Amino acid sequence: MATFGVPRRKILVPEPRSRFLLVRCPNCGNRMVVFSHATFPVRCLFCNTPLVKPTGGKAKILGIIEKVLG
Numbered sequence: 001m002a003t004f005g006v007p008r009r010k011i012l013v014p015e016p017r018s019r020f021l022l023v024r025c026p027n028c029g030n031r032m033v034v035f036s037h038a039t040f041p042v043r044c045l046f047c048n049t050p051l052v053k054p055t056g057g058k059a060k061i062l063g064i065i066e067k068v069l070g
C-alpha cells in the first residue's frame with residue numbers, strides 16, 4: 001500500500017490529552033481543580049500539602065483524583 005503524500009512522524013512521547021482534574025487533598029479533604037499538565041506545583045490552599053508536582057510532561061498528581069473533568 002502506497003502512502004504518498006502522507007508525512008511520517010515519529011512520535012517520541014505519546015502525549016495523553018491534557019485535562020482538568022478534581023483532586024482531593026489527602027490531608028484535609030479540600031477539593032481543588034488542577035490541570036493535568038501543570039507546569040507549576042500546586043498546593044492545598046488550606047494546609048499547604050503539595051497536590052501536583054510538575055515533571056516536564058504530565059504532572060504527577062499527589063492528591064486523590066476524585067473526578068476527571070472534560
Ligand SMILES: [Zn+2]
Pocket residue numbers: 025026027028029030044045046047048049
Ligand atoms: Zn489540605
